[in-house]
Amino acid sequence: MALEWKLREIMAERHIKSGAELGRRLQDTAGYRLSAPSICALMKEQPRLVKADTMEALCMTLSCTPSDLWIFSPTPREEKN
Numbered sequence: 001m002a003l004e005w006k007l008r009e010i011m012a013e014r015h016i017k018s019g020a021e022l023g024r025r026l027q028d029t030a031g032y033r034l035s036a037p038s039i040c041a042l043m044k045e046q047p048r049l050v051k052a053d054t055m056e057a058l059c060m061t062l063s064c065t066p067s068d069l070w071i072f073s074p075t076p077r078e079e080k081n
Contacts, residue, residue: 002072002073002074002075003046003070003071003072003073004046004070004071004073005045005046005047005069005070006068006069006070006071007042007043007058007069008043010062010064010068010069011043011062014062014063016062019036019039019040019043020036020039022039022043022061023036023039025061026057026058026061029057029060029061030056030057030060030061032053032054032056032057032061034054034057038054042054055069
């Protein structure tokens, strides 16, 4: 199974150029405060987990759904002989 984190792509589509700008929009749109290191981590690499509150705030702010932020590509199973 493969999950691909698409936050940077969604941000680019919304013309959000920096983590600081994302942080301001999270605060303004969703009333959600996320620390600069947390925003940086979300932008840098695929997270191992995302809190439901964070996902909700991202989706509200970016006008998207969780399935826009995560792309799921199933890994084919190996057949047993």
